Amino acid sequence: MKPPAFKYYAPSSVEEALALLAEHGYDAKILAGGQSLIPTMNFRLAQPGVLVDLNRVSELAFIRPADDGGLLIGAMTRHVQVETSDLVAQRLPLLHETMPFIAHPQIRNRGTYGGSISHADPAAELPAITVTHRGKIHLRSTRGSRWVDADDFFVGLFTTALEPDEMVVEIALPPLPPRTGWAFDEFSRRHGDFALVGVAAAVTLDPAGAVEDARLVFMGVGDRPMKGDTAVALLRGQVPSADLIEEAATRAAQEDIDPFGDVHASAAFRRHLAAVLAKRVLTRAVERANR
Amino acid sequence: MAGRYFGQPIRRNEDPVLLTGQALFTDDVQLPGMVHVAFLRSDYAHARIRSIDVSRALDRPGVIGVYTAEDLGDYWQPGPLLVPPPPVEGIIFHQRTQVPLAKGKVRHVGEPVVMVVAESRYIAEDALDDIFVDYEPLEAVVDVEKALEPDAPLVHEDLGTNLAARVVQRKGDYEAARAKADVIIQRRFYYDHGLAAAMENRGIVAHWDKKMQYLTVWDTTQAPVVIRNGLAKMLGLSESQVRVIAPFIGGAFGPKIMMFYPEEVLIPWLSMKLNRPVKWIEDRRENFVATTQERYQVHYAEIALTKEGRILGVKDRFYHDTGAYDPYGLTVPINSQCTLLGPYDIPNYHSEMNVVFTNKTIVTPYRGAGRQHGVFVMERLLDLAAKELGIDRTEIRRRNFIPPDKFPYNNEIIYQDFAPLVYDSGNYEPALDLAMKLIDYEKFIKEEQPRLRAEGKHVGLGIVAYVEGTGIGPYEGARVQVESTGKVNVATGVGTQGQSHFTSFAQIVAEQLDVDVRNIRIVTGDTAEFHWGTGTFASRGAVVAGNAIHAAAKKVREKVLQKASEEFGVPVEELELRGGYVHTKDGRSISLADLAVKANPLRGAVKPGTEPGLEATMYFGPERGVTANGVHAMIVEVDPELMDVKIKKYVVVHDCGKVINPLVVEGQIHGGVAQGIGNSFYEEIVYNEDGQMLTASFMDYLIPTAMEIPPIEVGHVETPSPWNELGTKGTGEAGAIPTAAAFVQAVEDALADYGIEILEAPLSPNRLFEILKEAQAKKGT
Amino acid sequence: MTDLHTIRVTVNGTTYERTVEARMLLSDFIRHELGLTGTHVGCEHGVCGACTVLFDGQPVRSCLMFAVQADGHEIMTVEGLAPEGEMHPLQEAFHEAHALQCGFCTPGFLMTLKPFVETHPNPTEEEIRKAISGNLCRCTGYQHIIEAVKLAIKKIHHTDA
Known part of the structure; x- marks a missing residue:
């Protein structure tokens, strides 16, 4: 080997x-x-x-506050730096909570944010979190520079909007709006393995307790991070009861994802897990939004 | 005979070098001028080789040679049959052993086809991409039952069948017993055991010294003496011209004793041919397909009982996947056939074993060696019977235990050592009682489980029993010598793979000679030091090598006392050996070092009929194995949404007779249980219908980490074996054997409200999902 | 195409200058170029953790780096853990708790754990398990390793973990 x-x-x-x-x-x-x-x-x-x-390009390793209250993260920022950053903990708690799910300590000491999203493994955490946050990705080449919405960046299995001469230089992650609760959960065979299914949620409630906006993003159940827009549409404008959350989770797992089967989980099982995890993260996100 | 050394939790002699990175493993051998081998292995499970073109590989700079089967000439021979078929009446056995490089046809993915030798491993691997093999793919034989259908493709066409062996063993008259039964339970069981995945892959370094006419081989083998003798014969050398060293081995668990692996045949040959040191180190990808593994059996089993739950008899027909060749004979399926009987008094038994060739990697023993399969079937049958009869699962086991006064107990069938399966000793109820106490059985069943169920939690308990045949012959030997430095040198041929032999063997010697364990140097696995022995397998080191060492140490003790008696003019009975000295009652003393010098004089004479030095070589060859036993119990919690299972508590009560070092025994149990847990819920070899392994990396073959293995509580019961002087029984495999049976029982118990029956292992979240779905569908109809 | 690079790497306090092919794995460099064979190779795909070394003080898998990337950096291997011949408290603890059997995975565990035990005076058992979750051991079932970690922390911090 x-x-x-x-x-x-x-x-x-x-x-x-x-x-x-x-x-x-x-x-x-x-x-x-x-x-x-x-x-x-x-x-x-x-x-x-x-x-x-890129490991000698020190200008690409940074975590900087952005004017919108979110953060700018350099492409060569290692997972361990994100995991242990106070700025991340304060401004992007969803990201902070998700970091320990990524592989093992030794991997987090080397792996980078830019590398993870450029690799675009549909079962990886950071692509899903970047999409949940409505992040923007800064790409550069000798031809110029452009910002791409995370939604448009992930285009297929291990495939991104990057041109062959382009690279990711930084990622802008806006903060979650006020009155937003968040949650992330995943199910993997062993601790640190790529998840069979993972789900991130961010739910914003209006002052009356109804859902103003929501994001639900699945990993491991399609060729890229999959957005649970059916669930979001069901939730929007409603006060999220347990029944409604369950219905939203189930519908999203039916309609918004396209799971594949492999030796660890059939497509049907992945769909089942997606519904279970979506219910759990939405419930927790709503609890947090209500706090 | 727990003593000052024997029976004590002494820290290990081998630790300092291992902990500081100074221990020699095979890949650490670095020789001047050494060249490196890589193998082109079959990508197909079953295909005819039309032609092989190696010309581009030969042109690559840095490549020294490229070899196919044709290039080996007469050296190309099928390997030896390691274990001949057992002497059972009416046996069918077809011998087909592996070849060094595939000729004409490949029979499993990973079978070596071309050998490349180059200046570096990197270049050798580059050259593999240069080789073109023109294959004609053939339909693969994958499923053991379909393999026996009349129109199945054939792994070995000349045989006309894929049946490698059929063995029927009988005790009593099952049909007569069945006629008297109140209850008969029949099921189909499926048990898949995985692969050893020792952290160190295999490897071989061979160095032919032309001027010395001497071949030195470092090999990750569990049986260096057998390798030396075989290599000498194959290469036309005298045994004294070949030295095989099994240095530190990074775990083995069985598969490092498959004599001969193709690479073991080829690398020494190549070194002689090139007159250069040659290294081949298996990589992890190769290990998945080229190192032997265990796999699955399908059992059609039934049990006949009285309404009181007394077993009248068991009948079983099973199919065992042996892979593309069967060099290890029937060891694994015979273990299944025999171990199924467990600690139970079963008067009537009828077992038909069918061994089937498939287009898969060869199956040879891996920790447990087929015992798991048998234990699983028996324990599941008892669980089903308990449910059917409304008897507590521990009670049905207790009612059927062989009582202590029935030993030695004869099962009347032939075991893997070809001797009748006779249990030497055992006392099973105390082990069950202790396990029930440690897991708090009554309280869990009556209070905890109902309370947690009321809270909506799915918790369950599993408790199973097993026996393990250990310590089989034919023999091991040892030489013990007190050196003139006062240190003691012990050599044995058994080999080692991490079981603490450097310490536990030293403890046996220390008990006799009263020398600090740290001053006893154990050499094991170097044929230049000791060239008699068979190897480390079948949980036999502590029993067979241990008793040989004990005998030699006793003999040396006699010599020491005899010599001292001569020196002091005092009868032996009045001398005391203590702290490295022999003391007289009147206060005189002499050190072992001085006695060793006196026993090896430079002048004067060694008396006729005596030998120089304080040294003895002794052998131990048990007529038959000894039987360890135990009970495993666990509590699990199942999340029926995620289909996840967490083991909350794990208890092992184990009886391995006299314990040499309790710390070491605990370590063996912990490690075995961890592998058993892997085999219960994480590790699974998956082949597709083309015979391709879909789990050939550590990303997909899931070895449990510290996050998956719970704390394990170990309780000891001690029933010494009457068949050897130390009273020891083997312990190497015990932890791994009944784990899955306990796990499945516990999961089924936790999901009792779903009304499921689990007749297979390993499980996985995905499989649990399917099982629950099937149960729901059944309920619906 | 052989792409050679001359690199200077400090390993266990000694600086080595070597010319290596760009593709040479750091694990092979340490073992076969420098002869520091205490670092073991178990899978070469970054799962088993046997090849873990400290790279600028942090545990990394040396099979998932190229030697050329180590140019100008500092590495510590198991041979550097106890240079004076005395064992590091972590090594002592492994010895006392019987935390190794075949010993093949052990150097990787030690190098993973060195920074952990030095910076965690009071970890929970869960934290210990997570810290070693990137290292596979096939012999011990981890239990004695976890006991050794607790013991090492006691030795280093004079606390009860």
Whole structure:
């Protein structure tokens, strides 16, 4: 299980990295934390001709407050930095609560935010959380710079809106609005495994206790983070009773997701889990919103 | 004979080197000029090889050689049959053993087809991509029952059948017993045991020294002596020209004793051919398909009972998946057949074993070695019977236990060591009583469970019993020597895989010679030090090697006292051996070191009829194995929405006779239970209909982590074996054997309100989901 | 195509300069180039944790990094845990609690746990279990390892975990 040969570059600035991507385009892979890419290379399932290693681009590792009360997170910010950041804990509690679900301590010491969303594993936590937060992703290439809504960034299985010469430089995560409750839960075979199904929820209540807005995002049940819009439509404008939440969760699990089956869980079981977890996270989010 | 050393929780001699990164494992061997091997393995479960083109690989810079079956000439031979079929009347047995490199046809995914040797492993793997094999895919034999249908494709065409073996064993007259029964319960059971997944993969380094005409092989084997003898024969060398070292082994659990793996045949050959040291280290991907594993059996079993719950007889017909070859004979299915009987007095038994070739990796023993399958069937039958008869599950077991006065107890069938299955000793009720006490059985059933159920929680208890045949022959030997330094040197051929032999064997010697355990050096697994022995398997180290070491140490003790008696002119009976010295009653003393020097004089004479030195070599060859036993109990909580199962409490009561080191025994039990829990709910080898393994990585083959394994409470009962002087019984496999049977009982109990019956293991959340769905559908109709 | 790079890496306080191919895994570099074979390789896909080393003080899987990435960085392996010949309290605790059997996974556990025990004077058992959840052990069932962690913390912080 030795990786195939490749040409290695370790740029020290974003400009340098972008120039390398412009030059090597389709042959190149970006090496961020490497926690998904390197095992894939060790199995020789990925054989990139060129690796552009961003680990020396120190300008990409940061967590900064944004004017809207949310945060800007640099693409090379490691999971452990997000997990232990006071800023994240204060401003983005949903993200803070989700971080320990990601793999194991050693992986979190290397893995990066930008790497995770660029890899776009539909069973991974950060793509789902980024979508739940209505995050925006800042992409750059030598051709220019653009911001892409998280909703538009994840386009398919391990596929994003990134062009071959583009890379993620930062992620903007707006705060959840006032009177918003949140929750995240997932079910995995072992602690730290990719979840069979995970669900994130954010529910905003109006002063009367009815749902003003909501987000429900599933992972592991489609080719990308899947939004439970049917549930949201059912909840909006209603005071969320236990029955309504159950109905919303069940409907979303029927209509909003497209689970696949594998050795660990059939599509039917994933659908079942999606309904159970959606009910649980919506219930908890509403409880928190009411607090 | 618990003594100053024997029976004490002494800290391990082997720890310091292991803890500081100084221990030698096979992959740590680094030799000048060493080259590296990678294997091209079959991607197909079943295919004909039309042609192989290696020319591009040979052109790659850094590649030294590329070999196919054709290149091996006469050296290409099917491997030996490791364990011949047992002497059972009417047996059918077809021998088909593995080959070094596939010729004409591949029979399982992972079977080696081409060997590449290069300057580095990286280059060798690059070269694998250069090789083109033209395969004609054939339909794969995957399911054991379909494999026996008349139109099934054949793994070995020349046999005309996929049946590898059929063995019928009988005790009493089952049909007559059945006629008298009040209750008969029949079911189909499915039990799948997984793979060992030792943390260290296999590996071999071979170094042919042409000038010395001497071959040194470092091999991750559990049986170095057998490997040495076999290699010498295959390579046309004298046994004294071959040294096999099994250095520290990073866990083995059975599969590191499959003689001979193709790589074990090829790497030494290649070293001689190239006259260079050659290394092959298996990687994890290879380990999943190229290292032997255990798999599944399907049992059609029935039990006949009186209305009081007394077992009149058991009948079983089962199908065992042996994979593409059967070099290990029938060891695994025979263990299933025999261990099924458990601690119960079963007067009538009829068991038909069918062993089936499939296009899958070879099956050989992995911790438990088929015992799990048998225990699962028996324990489930008793659970079903208890329910049917309205008898408490512990009570039905108790009523059927073999009473202590019935030992030795003869089951009248042939065991894996070819001796009749006779239990040496046992006292089963105290183990059950203690387990019930530790799990607080009565309180759980009467108070806890009803209370928690009322709160909407799904909690259940599982409690099962088992016996384990351990410590089988043929023999092991040991040489014990007091050196002139006063230190003691012990050599044995048994091999080691992490079971603390460097300490427990030293404790046995220390008990005789009263020397600090740290001053006793154990060498095990180096044929240059000791070249008699069979290996570490079947929970036999402490019994067979242990008693050989004990005998040798006793002999050395006699020599020590004899020598001291001569020195002091005092009868042996008046001497005392204590703290490394022999003392007389009048206050004189001499150290073991000085006695060793005197016993090996530079002048004068060693008396005719005596030997120099304080040394003895002894062997222990038990006529038959000894039987350990125990009870496992657990409490689980099931989340019937997520289909998740959490083990809240786990209790093991174990009787392995005399305990050499309780810390070590506990460690063995904990580790076994962890593997048993893996086998209950996490680990599963999944093959698709093409014979492809779908779980061939640690991402998909789920070894439990510290988050999945609960604390385990261990209770001891001690029934010494009357069949060896130390009174020991084996303990290596006990933890893993009944776990799934207890787990399934507990889950079923927790979900009692769903009215389900679980007749299989392992379970998984997905499988529980299906089982509950099926139950709901049944209720609906 | 052989892409060679000259790197300087400090391992256990000693700085090594070596020329390596870009694709060489850090685990292979440590074991076979530097001869520090205490770091073990169990899966090469980042699950078993046997190859865990400290990279600038943090536990990482050395099979999921290239050696070239370690240029200019500091690594500690199990050989560096007790350089003076005395064992680290964590190693002592493993010895006392019988927290290892075959010992193959042990260096990975030790390197994962070193920063944990030094910074957690009073962890819950759940926190201990989570801390080692990225390391597989096939022999011990983890129970004695958890006891060893508690014991090590007592030795280091003179507290009761």
